[in-house]
Amino acid sequence: ETVLTQSPATLSLSPGERAALSCRASQSVSNKLAWYQQKPGQAPRLLIYDASNRATGIPARFSGSGSGTDFTLTISGLEPEDSAVYYCHHRSNWPLTFGGGTKVEIK
Amino acid sequence: EVQLLESGGGLVQPGGSLRLSCAASGFTFSNFPMTWVRQAPGKGLEWVSFIGGSGVGPMYTDSVKGRFTISRDNSKNTLFLQMNSLRAEDTAVYYCAKCIDSRCYFDYWGHGTLVTVSS
Numbered sequence: 001e002t003v004l005t006q007s008p009a010t011l012s013l014s015p016g017e018r019a020a021l022s023c024r025a026s027q028s029v030s031n032k033l034a035w036y037q038q039k040p041g042q043a044p045r046l047l048i049y050d051a052s053n054r055a056t057g058i059p060a061r062f063s064g065s066g067s068g069t070d071f072t073l074t075i076s077g078l079e080p081e082d083s084a085v086y087y088c089h090h091r092s093n094w095p096l097t098f099g100g101g102t103k104v105e106i107k
Numbered sequence: 108e109v110q111l112l113e114s115g116g117g118l119v120q121p122g123g124s125l126r127l128s129c130a131a132s133g134f135t136f137s138n139f140p141m142t143w144v145r146q147a148p149g150k151g152l153e154w155v156s157f158i159g160g161s162g163v164g165p166m167y168t169d170s171v172k173g174r175f176t177i178s179r180d181n182s183k184n185t186l187f188l189q190m191n192s193l194r195a196e197d198t199a200v201y202y203c204a205k206c207i208d209s210r211c212y213f214d215y216w217g218h219g220t221l222v223t224v225s226s
Contacts (some may be wrong), residue, residue, distance in 0.1 A: 036213070046213060049207060089212070095166070095169065098153065101151045
């Protein structure tokens with residue numbers, strides 16, 4: 001099983017700042033990684049797939065990078081509505097797995 | 108507009124069974140793989156099961172193998188999850204999710220249905 005480890009657990013930043021969220025895989029997943037955003041009481045929303053492709057309708061301030069075992073989700077210019085938990089997910093092999101999540105708080 | 112609507116959750120005793128359904132609309136259901144993802148109260152996301160568009164290749168996370176069965180009825184645009192021998196640790200919100208294509212990233216999700224396993 002490929003374990004995805006996300007850091008930090010919580011990130012507290014002010015509006016307009018840049019957030020960098022990390023996802024590290026226990027073995028290479030190539031570029032087969034996605035990022036999701038989940039707000040309280042809501043289903044997750046796909047942000048990024050294949051490590052760096054924005055999903056339909058996702059603002060340009062969200063970007064993804066990385067390959068192999070190290071990946072980063074960057075949110076440039078935080079907005080108050082970006083307060084949420086962010087999860088990475090790989091599809092490289094079975095079982096599919098998610099990271100434990102990073103909570104982004106907006107001060 | 109793509110819509111996924113889960114149903115069938117509820118309270119069940121340990122060892123009991125439930126069948127979840129997910130009614131899909133707004134896309135050609137048979138063309139897309141589908142999955143179930145769950146989230147225990149206050150916890151993160153856990154992938155549960157996958158099925159191909161034609162029903163091939165069911166896959167399961169280890170903790171549900173032999174207890175859960177995923178299936179689909181493409182004539183009724185509906186996804187199912189039969190859950191047997193339920194345990195307390197199966198308590199979670201269960202989401203059905205559509206795969207973006209053969210690459211199984213989840214581009215549309217239902218609102219979820221809560222399954223509580225407790226005596």
